Amino acid sequence: MARQLYIRPIGLCASPQSEEGEAIRLGGGMVYAHRFALIQREAGKVVARERVSVSGMDAALARLPADLVEQGLAQWAGLRASHAPLQCGPRTIRLDQPQIMGILNVTPDSFSDGGKFLDDPEEARRHAGAMLEGGAALVDVGGESTRPGAPAVWEGDELKRVIPAIESLSAMGAAISVDTRRVGVMEAALNAGAHIINDVSALRHDPRALEFAAGSGVPVILMHAPGEGDDLHSNEHYVNPALDVFDWLRDRRDAAIAAGIPRERIVLDPGIGFGKSLTHSLAIINALPLYHALGQPLLLGASRKRLVGALSNEAPAHKRLGGSLAVALHGMNAGIQLLRVHDVPETVQARDIWRGLRDSALTDFSELTD
Structure with a gap:
């Protein structure tokens, strides 16, 4: 090598x-x-x-x-590098400050909400509306659980889950990303009003994905996951987790560019928790500033994940707000542009305080006095 x-x-x-x-x-x-x-x-x-x-x-x-x-x-x-805003229909998402992406899981086995938003579409709409009112710049809709050990989902079931949610969000005027690995779902989601493709397999799972994404004209989020096929958590072998993930993301960025996806439409995600132990994830989070060297906007998704529970006496997912905010603030301090979170109003409030401190620091100075 x-x-x-x-x-x-x-x-x-x-x-x-x-x-x-x-x-x-x-x-x-x-x-x-x-x-x-x-x-x-x-x-x-x-x-x-x-x-x-x-x-x-x-x-x-x-x-x-x-x-x-x-x-x-x-x-x-x-x-x-400075990054151009993401254009999501009439909505523009600027990337010169951290932006909050709200999570809407319409699955029966999500680790964080246990299928609540799949069983009750009206509750899903209320939750989505609350995230938008709470300051989410966009909402990420997913119809397949990607937790370790989760069974694969038939494409038809995934479509039945995500399309009504996307149509509802589109009617609200939201910026929407679709969290999927399948071209059929990507295409239907974009037709229903989604604006961004968020693929946890980095366009590797579906052999048609690179070509489709290139022709779609929309931004794509490429996430690191070491596994292939249905198990994204396999092949958990690293020499240096932070540098290995850097190399992997560089190669997927280059593959996307070679397929015809413009650089300005590529966002990269180091994939916290995907095929990574606690030690691996912490090493990557501590190295987040490194990934700016890839020249792309960055997304961090660590909200309520197992690393938060592991560092907080195995707190269950619904009691991981404090730890999730700590990781989000760490991401902000590393210059991360997009934060994918469950707890939108709380994270937006933390971001706004962080932003106020940063604004103040730009005008703060010290003078020598007699």
Whole structure:
């Protein structure tokens, strides 16, 4: 395996003036980075690591072996890239601050809501409306549970679950993503009013998916999951979880681009909890700023997941609000653009306080006084 390079931000700050201007705006958002680890890896193992400042980056990249310079330049540009808004019909979702994606599971076996919204369509509509009123920028509708051990769903059943929910949300004027791995569901969902394809298999499950997504003209979310076929949680083998996921997402991004999907329509998700132990997920969450080097908007979906329960005395899913907010705020501090959550009003409130602190930091300064 050829040597690989990674530029990992390791020093973050709330404003460039706190570093006397020597900081970059990370992913076009409200987080700034001023110190970086320049990491080289060969055959899965880290073989070199150098700490670099903003002012020293050009010289550090020039010192790299010739085959790594191009990687370094691309990642340095990716870290500093600003991202165009996502256009969802008449609604525009800006990516210069964290945006909240509400989760609407219309499945009988969701780990978080136990099928409540499938059995009662009116309750599903009320819940969706509450998420929109609570500040969700968009709602993600899913008709297939992807928890470990969940049985595969027949496409016809998935359609019966998601299409009425999407039609209802469309009537509310919502921005909608459809969480599916099947082209038949993608197509019907877009026809019913969905605007974004969110595929937990990163367009690998259905052999027609890459071609369909390229022709659809809509944004796509590509999530890391190590498994193939019906079991996305298999093949849980990592040498370095954060760097292995980086390589995988880079390859899927490149496959999507090669299939004709424009870069500006690709969002990447490291897939917290999918084929990952607690240790793996924590390593990836701690490395979130690294993934901006891929040059794409990022989505974080850790709400109520098993890592929250594992770190909070095995709290059941419906009692994981505090832990979910902690992970969401960690994502905001890493510059994540989209946060996929169950508890929308609470996360929006946390985001708004975070935003106020960030706005204040941009105008805050210290003066020497006599």
